[in-house]
Amino acid sequence: MIEEILAHSHVVSLPMRVRFRGITVREAMLFEGPAGWGEFGAFTEYDDAEAAHWLAAGIEAAYQGPPVMLRDTVEVNATVPAVPAAEVPSILARYPGARTAKVKVAEKGQTLADDIARVNAVRESMEQVRVDANGGWTVEQAVSALNALGELQYAEQPCATVEELAEVRRRVSTPIAADESIRKAEDPLRVVRAGAADVAIVKVPPLGGMRAVVRLAAELAEYGVPIVVSSALDTAVGMSAGLAAAAALTNGDYACGLATGRLFAEDVADGREVVHGRLDVGASVPDPARLHRLAASAERRAWWHARARRAFEHLR
Numbered sequence: 001m002i003e004e005i006l007a008h009s010h011v012v013s014l015p016m017r018v019r020f021r022g023i024t025v026r027e028a029m030l031f032e033g034p035a036g037w038g039e040f041g042a043f044t045e046y047d048d049a050e051a052a053h054w055l056a057a058g059i060e061a062a063y064q065g066p067p068v069m070l071r072d073t074v075e076v077n078a079t080v081p082a083v084p085a086a087e088v089p090s091i092l093a094r095y096p097g098a099r100t101a102k103v104k105v106a107e108k109g110q111t112l113a114d115d116i117a118r119v120n121a122v123r124e125s126m127e128q129v130r131v132d133a134n135g136g137w138t139v140e141q142a143v144s145a146l147n148a149l150g151e152l153q154y155a156e157q158p159c160a161t162v163e164e165l166a167e168v169r170r171r172v173s174t175p176i177a178a179d180e181s182i183r184k185a186e187d188p189l190r191v192v193r194a195g196a197a198d199v200a201i202v203k204v205p206p207l208g209g210m211r212a213v214v215r216l217a218a219e220l221a222e223y224g225v226p227i228v229v230s231s232a233l234d235t236a237v238g239m240s241a242g243l244a245a246a247a248a249l250t251n252g253d254y255a256c257g258l259a260t261g262r263l264f265a266e267d268v269a270d271g272r273e274v275v276h277g278r279l280d281v282g283a284s285v286p287d288p289a290r291l292h293r294l295a296a297s298a299e300r301r302a303w304w305h306a307r308a309r310r311a312f313e314h315l316r
């Protein structure tokens, strides 16, 4: 099966408009199967065992297709990278009609004053603001930052560990969301059992697929913890899987972090625009001219193929 996947694959390199998560180009391998297109885009620093989940998610999309969807559009949030406050209006302009924004905070080399200025700039035009520290604060820093930042929908991964999240959650009134603590966990439920999260950020690729997201959502609902489906900086192909998973949830109350296609200077497909703060869930089919234009070097293509082979071994 892996040879068939590789034979129908394209490795792309998408330039980002603004640096995000420390990267300026996003590479991914896309492949077409009997049920549609799938994506294998595990972050380059992830090991093969972790990457295997991402490959499983791509295989589900290409060979099985989406689960039963309950909606044909999904509400999305604007995603604001750790830019200077003055750049916020131009970033938000790319998400017409969005009511919620997620703002990156705790960026290395920046100060709390930078975060406060950025969050306040976002508040001027958004109904709801959430922040994402990507585990960048200590407990004490998180407590003072969250007290200083004012009312937020929630704070995503303020600190690195589950224990720290639980402590911050006891000490502040801001709801706490877990992202990396779920994405990297053997047992995603540990974080809620530990009292570490009010909200769970869930991404299709690291969980291993759309159906895995729907299952986890049902388990978390028993603990009263809602999920927010977000992207892993996926191309338009991977985003289709995130949108399908979000559309399959019975409780889809939170705006999803699935509009990150706006962070790319160019994507593999066009036509999926944010309209009234929502995205259509219909599958995106890559445009051959774009696949050609965005093709990665032969060397990077070989790297992704070798990695996909190793990851596939973990699935057998």
Ligand SMILES: O=C(O)CCC(=O)c1ccccc1C(=O)O
Residues within 6 Å of the ligand: 021, 077, 078, 079, 102, 132, 134, 179, 230, 231, 232, 233, 256, 257, 258, 260
């Ligand atoms: O949630 C969003 O608004 C966008 C998704 C996002 O921030 C993200 C994208 C890729 C990798 C990590 C993250 C993250 O949430 O930390």
Ligand SMILES: [Mg+2]
Residues within 6 Å of the ligand: 132, 134, 156, 157, 179, 180, 201
């Ligand atoms: Mg996050």
